[in-house]
Amino acid sequence: MKRDDLLGFSFGGNKCRIGMAFLEDMEKQGGNFMVSYGSSGSNLNRTMAALCKSKNIPCLIMVAEEEGEEACTFNRQIAKSAGAEQVVCKKTNVADAVGQVLEELRGRGYKPYYLYGNEQGRGNEAAAREAYIRAYREIAGWEKDRGVEFTHIFHASGTGMTQGGLVAGKRQAGGREEIIGISVARDAQRGTDAVRRYAGDGPEEIRFEADYRCGGYGLYDSFVEEIIEQMMNSHGIALDPTYTGKAYAGMERWLKRYGTGRERVLFIHTGGMPLYFDYLNRKRAEYAKGKGTQAI
Numbered sequence: 001m002k003r004d005d006l007l008g009f010s011f012g013g014n015k016c017r018i019g020m021a022f023l024e025d026m027e028k029q030g031g032n033f034m035v036s037y038g039s040s041g042s043n044l045n046r047t048m049a050a051l052c053k054s055k056n057i058p059c060l061i062m063v064a065e066e067e068g069e070e071a072c073t074f075n076r077q078i079a080k081s082a083g084a085e086q087v088v089c090k091k092t093n094v095a096d097a098v099g100q101v102l103e104e105l106r107g108r109g110y111k112p113y114y115l116y117g118n119e120q121g122r123g124n125e126a127a128a129r130e131a132y133i134r135a136y137r138e139i140a141g142w143e144k145d146r147g148v149e150f151t152h153i154f155h156a157s158g159t160g161m162t163q164g165g166l167v168a169g170k171r172q173a174g175g176r177e178e179i180i181g182i183s184v185a186r187d188a189q190r191g192t193d194a195v196r197r198y199a200g201d202g203p204e205e206i207r208f209e210a211d212y213r214c215g216g217y218g219l220y221d222s223f224v225e226e227i228i229e230q231m232m233n234s235h236g237i238a239l240d241p242t243y244t245g246k247a248y249a250g251m252e253r254w255l256k257r258y259g260t261g262r263e264r265v266l267f268i269h270t271g272g273m274p275l276y277f278d279y280l281n282r283k284r285a286e287y288a289k290g291k292g293t294q295a296i
Ligand SMILES: *Cc1c(COP(=O)(O)O)cnc(C)c1O
Pocket: 013, 014, 015, 043, 044, 156, 157, 158, 159, 160, 161, 162, 163, 243, 244, 270, 271, 272
C-alpha cells in the first residue's frame, strides 16, 4: 500500500499533493484568492482551506449540498475553523454559482483562482495532473530500488485528477502496469472521459471501473464495512466508506472476478481520515437508536 494518507499536512491524502499543485499554479497565474469546490464531506475543500490558512491566502469553499448527504461533516468543520468562507450551492447549478462567486470576489478587488479552471470546471487539468505524475515517479523509483514490478495499481477514482496524473506518469515513464481506478460515484462513460481529460492526450486505454459503486457517492454495503473493520484490526489503518474503503473492497471484488492469483498489486491509500470519524459517528448514532447489535 502506498500510504499517501501519511503525507505530512492536514491528514495527508491525495488532496495534499493536488492542493499544493493548485497553489503553485495560482501563484504562477497571479491569483490571490483560492476558490475550491466539493461536497459537504470534501477532503479537497478541507485541505485547500487548511493549506491557504497556513500561507495566509484567503480561501472560499463552495459546498454542494445534496438531499440525503450529511451536511455537517468533520471536513467541513475543519475548513470552517481554518477561516474559509463558505457558499452553499446545488450540484445541478454549479457553473452559475461559481460564476457569481468569482464576479463577487473580483468586485471586492481580488484576483480569484477557481481550482478547476473556468466556470464549467475546465482548464486547470495540467496543474492537477502534475501532482500524480510526481507520485507515479515515486512508485517507479521504489520498484526500481527493490527490483519489484507491480502488475496493477488500484485506487479510489472520483474527479479523475489522481488517475489522470498516474496515467500521464506511466506514459512518460513507459510503465507497464494496469492503473485501475475504482469509481466512487461516476458511471463508466463520465468517469473515463474525465480521467482522459486529466491524463492529457495519449494512446492508452483508461481503466475506470464503475461496477463497485454500491449505488452511488457516499453509499456502501456490508462488505465495505467489513473491509474497514479488518483493515483497522489487522493493520491499524483507517479506511473510509466513501473513498478508500469502497475502493479497497472494489479491488478485492475485481481481483476475485478477474485475477489469476499472480498479480503484484499496489493499492494507493488516498487519505480522507476525517471521513473515517464521520463513519464512526454514524455508527454511534445507530447504536444509540438501538439499531446495532451491541451498545458501545
Ligand atoms: C478526492 C479523493 C479521491 C478521488 O480522487 P480524484 O482525484 O478526485 O479522482 C480518492 N480518495 C480520497 C480520500 C479523496 O479525498
